[in-house]
Amino acid sequence: MADRITSFKEVMGNYPTGVTVITAFDEQNNPIGLTVNSFASVSLDPMLILWSIDKRSASYDSILKADQFAVNILAEDQSDLCVLFSSKVADRFSQCEWTQSELNLPLLSESLAVLQCKTFKQVDAGDHTILIGEVVDIQKAEKDPLLYHRRKFGPIPEAFHN
Numbered sequence: 001m002a003d004r005i006t007s008f009k010e011v012m013g014n015y016p017t018g019v020t021v022i023t024a025f026d027e028q029n030n031p032i033g034l035t036v037n038s039f040a041s042v043s044l045d046p047m048l049i050l051w052s053i054d055k056r057s058a059s060y061d062s063i064l065k066a067d068q069f070a071v072n073i074l075a076e077d078q079s080d081l082c083v084l085f086s087s088k089v090a091d092r093f094s095q096c097e098w099t100q101s102e103l104n105l106p107l108l109s110e111s112l113a114v115l116q117c118k119t120f121k122q123v124d125a126g127d128h129t130i131l132i133g134e135v136v137d138i139q140k141a142e143k144d145p146l147l148y149h150r151r152k153f154g155p156i157p158e159a160f161h162n
Contacts, residue, residue, distance in 0.1 A: 052125065
């Protein structure tokens with residue numbers, strides 16, 4: 001079994017993805033957030049996205065209780081935010097620039113895009129829970145994304161566009 005798990009991690013780590021930071025407010029109205037690369041679109045009508053959270057995550061209970069969240073899609077120059085929101089730092093928001101949206105969500109400044117969502121459905125899936133959100137607001141900038149591949153972060157390689 002350990003060999004299968006190792007192989008699975010290697011295969012998934014070799015699949016390049018974008019990087020997002022999911023943000024919300026907890027029950028005490030404190031901003032919470034975590035780095036996530038398990039993000040995908042689901043449906044256009046209604047407009048739905050999904051991501052998953054590890055049940056061992058420190059913010060697991062708070063995220064599941066939140067009725068809304070924001071998907072901050074990181075730009076190529078935001079690897080510091082990727083590292084910050086995947087760390088064990090307690091007050092991550094004191095170490096970055098963010099604003100509170102009109103929809104009462106914490107949004108990271110200078111992101112490539114932000115999708116503000118209301119929780120549509122939660123699905124138990126092994127050691128994770130899949131959260132499906134209905135997109136209620138979209139903000140976007142003309143930037144390139146931050147990519148994740150083989151446990152490293154970086155911009156789209158120049159050769160990709162040649």
